[in-house]
Amino acid sequence: MSLPERQTDIGPPHYEKFLPPIVKKNYGKWAYHEVLTPGTMVHVAEGGDKLYTVRVGSPRILSTDTIREICDLAEKYCDGYLRFTTRNNVEFLLSDQKKVDPLLAELKAKKYSVGGIGPRISNIVHTQGWVHCHSACTDASGLVKAIMDELHDYFTTKALPNKVRLAVACCVNMCGAVHCSDIAVVAIHRKVPVIDDVNVGKMCEIPTTVASCPTSAIRPNPKTKSITINEEKCMYCGNCFTVCPPIEIHNPEQDGVAIVVGGKVGSLRTNPKFSKLAIPYIPNEPPRWPSTVAAIKNILDVYAANAKKHERVGEWIERVGWEDFFKLTGIPFTFQHIDDFTFMRDTMRNSAAFKY
Amino acid sequence: MEQTEIQEKIFAYMQQMKGKKKLKEKDIIKKIMEDTSQDKDTVKKALRAMIDVGKVMYSYGGGSSSVEIPSEEYLKEKGLI
Amino acid sequence: MGGKYKTPMLDELEKGPWPSFVTEIKKAAKRTQMADDELGQVEKSYVTKRGYWKHGGIVGVLGYGGGVIGRYSSLPDEFPGIAHFHTVRLNQPSGFFYTAEALRMIMDIWDKYGSGLTNMHGSTGDLVLLGTTTENLEPLFAEYSSRGWDLGGSGSAMRTPSCCVGQARCEWACIDTMNICNEVTQYYQDQLHRPSFPYKFKIKVAGCACDCVAAIARADLSIIGTWKDNIRIDQAEVKKYADAGMNIQAEIIDMCPTDCMSYDGKTMKINDVQCNRCMHCIAKMTKALKQGKVKGATLLVGSKAPIVVGSLLSWVVVPFIELKAPFDNLKDLADKMIEWWDDNAKPRERIGELIEVKGMRPFLEAIEMPPVPQQVREPRKDPFFFWSESDFN
Known part of the structure; x- marks a missing residue:
């Protein structure tokens, strides 16, 4: 099977493709919003249009199955429009108030956690x-x-x-x-990391490793072609492990x-x-x-x-x-x-x- | 200077430094600019053309990015040889 | 498929009301060996209290050095399905808006080539696809890019910019965050996909000082919307808040950080000369108080997490800049910042750390910004300071 032709440096698709019509119409013209319940809010435009948002939590790790289920809900209640928040919540965007309660009912039946808006905790x-x-x-x-x-x-x-x-x-x-x-x-x-001298010598650049330490606890060790760590100075940040994995910080x-x-x-x-x-x-x-x-x-x-x-x-x-x-x-x-x-x-x- | 000539110099330098120092794109450009008296854009273009066909490749390790000569095993996995 | 491993530890995390990541992995494990082996390895981590991942190396799509993060199990014999388990970062659309149709397309391709697991989204903002093999990378990229989706950034490069929801759904957005985010993302495509910087560089755009995208804490260049003129007051709406039971004196007047407001039960007054535009009163009385009309952004620079020498919050460098599409003034300033950093930084040195080492003056001179009091909380305390030749003219 042949593959389609790849493109490079096209960047993400333009966001306008994914905006609900009510958002496109009122872009930059929102007047105010009200938190209706811990999981719902309404944004009211200067011209009076109302956009309802229903927010649900997610574990951030999502299977394609669950994302498809979320897509089905978005199609059933909000013409397929949805967004995610910076805190990994899912937001359903509804222009029809009559659909809010049925959506909430179905979310409840499917055991989604609705909430996170206003003076409370949001997703972690x-x-x-x-x-x-x-x-x-x-x-x-x-x-x-x-x-x-x-x-x-x-x-x-x-x-x-x-x-x-x-x-x-x-x-x-x-x-x-x-x-x-x-x-x-x-x-x-x-705990101070444990140094695997043989692999440090083989895999790591010694000057880079020495420079990685914020407390200057690392010195080169020419005898072993590795490094030594001054235990009194080490604050266990693990940056040396990042630049040189044979310096084992995990304990x-x-x-x-x-x-x-x-x-x-x-x-x-x-x-x-x-x-x-x-x-x-x-x-x-x-x-x-x-x-x-x-x-x-x-x-x-x-x-x-x-x-x-x-x-x-x-x-x-x-x-x-x-x-x-x-x-x-x-x-x-x-x-x-x-x-x-x-x-x-x-x-x-x-x-x-x-x-x- | 022909682009292929610059590219040969880039590859030779990278082979010489293999296992000694992880070269960043900037390190390579700087060295070849010195060696060939070509300007930055010309050298960068030559290097990028090598990267585009997989003659050399970007790599990541030790918390930062570098450019390396790929192993045969990797090229096979990618279906390039 | 699925059910190859007994997972008594992880099963405990399917209990309780919050949605469970274990359930998500199990769903994918019914379809892919990758996700099932992932489940097995994570269970092992829960028993031994340590991770089993290696990362790095040459892994990516041809021509790019960003967007794919090489990940390998350190126990490939025990968990062969995740011997390769690379991460693919797909650049999210600004504001994280999607249609069901677009998301389904992304999932269909991912099911064809990957584990069936995602992060919606990664910390930087990308749509993260968790777990695929080296040989699947090129076909996967061809499928996504031909449909208009590109990879995000990784490594020593421009990282995928991100923004708050902005004017799409917020009355407080002083700038068009989504447009700015999209424009800078497009402008820096080369730097995003081909790591040529000393270290990572992050850009985040927030519409106001509420900063819902945490720009001030985790972006090398933080762009935060603000305004210059007077707050607009609707006295009738103020009264409605009072009538609805808001204690305006305690909740608004007494909490104003500059003590620039008063309310006598009838009229709210603001001494705008004293206002520092913190957003508290506007956020609490959104129907009654509106920002002024002269809107723009504050540019701040330097924030980062603790590695290497402690966390930083971004510093104000440009107190006010008007931002109108196509934002050439912003791109020009960002170019100057990045050029100065690229010319002067050691490997793995963020721009904030470089400014600490070199001083704010050379940075401000490089971006051609004069010193102004808005940049500092207070002037220096010690009598040690540099003089340049230019100061004597």
């Missing part, structure tokens, strides 16, 4: 994990599933003071904006996850913020990571009980102070919480005013 942005990544030191999809099961009501119904953006990164490379999330899990190593019994909190990307009210360390280490507990899930639930509950309306997690913590955050959540404060990498100057307290 995450990475590939053991499913598909060479540098993963936890499984992102499994953690996400376990966390979303526990927090499911905060996706489908319950409200919070403001939206809470969750993320999971399966190593410190952080493919996704984990470093600026309200609550995020990042998998970490805690299944010692690898685990850290929890960081208080980040955001929007400029609303306060500046965008990095997430900061809340819990330095929880062991990997597949298949359902109960300690990690419980720790996140605790932080979310304390936030929900203490934050003012519209305060994001980071804004609440900055208002009450980190000393209060650790007191209220009961999370122990450790040496790992004090920055000794790049941000120490900015993070130590230089004031005589603080709380107990």
